[in-house]
Amino acid sequence: MFDSNSVSYVMNTYSRFPLELASGEGSWVVASDGASYLDYTSGISVCNLGHRPQAVAEALESQLAKIWHTSNLFHIPKQEELAELLAKTAGMDRVFFANSGAEANEAALKLVKKYWNDLAEYNRTSVLTFEDSFHGRTGTTMAATAQPKIHNGFEPLTPGFVYQPFNSVESFDILNNAPLQAVMLELIQGEGGVRPADSGWVKNLVTKAQSLGIPVIVDEVQTGMGRTGTPFLFEQYGIKPDIVTVAKGLGSGLPVGAMIAKDTFAASFAQGSHGSTFGGNPLVMSAALASAETLFSTDILTNVQKVSEKIFAKLNEFQHTHSVIEDVRGAGLMIGIELTQPVKPLLADLRERNVLALPAGEKVVRVLPPLNTDLEEADFFLEKFVQSLQNLHETEDVQ
Structure with a gap:
């Protein structure tokens, strides 16, 4: 039972509610x-x-009786099934499985860097993100997160990010003036105060970026998996991003994230260019596949x-x-x-x-x-x- 006076050996990184x-x-x-x-x-x-949820519990119980983990050195059938469902639902081609939203975003940022380096355009060194965004707490995704309170105490930050105001046409100027690797945004800033992007602003931003060959990454870690009434929120905005990341609701509580990409960019991840020991293992895939099939219903x-x-x-x-x-x-x-x-x-x-x-x-x-x-x-x-x-x-x- 929760005891506020007890000694804890867990690092004090969370402000917790007084409940167990x-x-x-x-x-x-x-x-x-x-x-x-x-x-x-x-x-x-x-x-x-x-x-x-019953469907997820049944899928987990079935997999627990078979095999829990194999590593990605072996074929994992449920990875293939879930990747197909996510890719077809998002209107994209390939999926990389990770353990969290931050890892999915990190994979997306690595992918666009690799894409431009494959084209020998080494001058593209920055990704555009937006004030009050939240993309994770790893070194790179923390730097992508344009919130000073997330950065404080962790300087120097990973270089390679430029920030612009959310929902502001000022952000369009940098598209013309900087050789960007990508534009990365949330369509509703969750940690930033549940702030929706303006539809007209998003459409203009995406159209302008893609016309210049700059890929658009939409972070749907919190908004995806049916949370807003469609499988992905970008559908409601009438846009077609190049890369989408999901996590949170994908596994119904089991740790999983996914980066979904168009073939144009996904082709830059060849064998050995990225990986994850636990990402997409059989147990997690069982939960995620059962979750996705239900959530998209x-x-x-x-x-x-x-x-x-x-x-x-x-x-x-x-x-x-x-x-x-x-x-x-x-x-x-x-x-x-x-x-x-x-x-x-x-x-x-x-x-x-x-x-x-x-x-x-x-x-x-x-x-x-x-x-x-x-x-x-x-x-x-x-x-x-x-x-x-x-x-x-x-x-x-x-x-």
């Missing part, structure tokens, strides 16, 4: 003290099918749209009646609620009401329900959220 989650099923988790919580964090967009995507409509409609109503709500934004079941004040007290109050949600920066509540959550659970969240808002007002009045 002992079990979970569907949208609900049970803490070590027996209290139940509606989990609208989904493990930060990882448990997209809720906790312990019509039933799940329809449910995302149905529940999303209800939650956004009610949150927009709350915004009109509660001045503490500055903005409501996002897509599908990736929801950001910006407040006029820090969200920490509200998140604590929600936990007291048996609901778990996340921060995205100091003033944004991030809500990430499982994609198969139902309308009754959504109602429970909305009821508790408005109660927490009201309690916030009452606390302010007392103070």
Whole structure:
């Protein structure tokens, strides 16, 4: 059981909620003290099918009875099946499997570097990313992440990145003035405050970059795998990126990431140019294949749209009646609620009401329900959220 006074031998790199989650099923988790919580964090967009989804559990149990790990020196049939599903769904050609979103992004950045070096264009030394982005915490992906708070204490950063304002036409100038390796962006900045990219800005950016032969990498680590109501968010923007990365929801809690690329670029990864000991091993592929097949199904995507409509409609109503709500934004079941004040007290109050949600920066509540959550659970969240808002007002009045 969680004890805040106990000595921990784990490095102190996380600010943790005062809970120990002992079990979970569907949208609900049970803490070590027996209290139940509606989990609208989904493990930060990882448990997209809720906790312990049956199809994934069955796939894992079947594989556990056979073989867990072989390394990539051997053919792994479920890799082939999942790669085909991801590539065809994304409208691309090849897939590289890694262990995380950061590794998938690292692979994408290596791929574009290799592509230009194969063409002997060594003058292309920079990748364009955007302010308030988040692409990972490895040395390279941390440098790709344009947030000073992520960089602090880790200088000198890996060179090779230039930053521009998100949703700003200023970013177009650098396309003409710098020989870039790639443009890399999120279509909704998750860690940056659940900030969607403007559709017109994205289309112009992608069109301009690709017309100059600059590949576009879309980081869908958090937005992909059905989270926004389509398999990939780029579909809703009407663009065709050259490389897409996914992770989080791909494995339903097992560590997996994938980089999906068009053949034009994928051809630069020849034998020996990149690798991963654990990436795509049989056990993880079993979970990921079962997850992807379910997440891309019509039933799940329809449910995302149905529940999303209800939650956004009610949150927009709350915004009109509660001045503490500055903005409501996002897509599908990736929801950001910006407040006029820090969200920490509200998140604590929600936990007291048996609901778990996340921060995205100091003033944004991030809500990430499982994609198969139902309308009754959504109602429970909305009821508790408005109660927490009201309690916030009452606390302010007392103070």
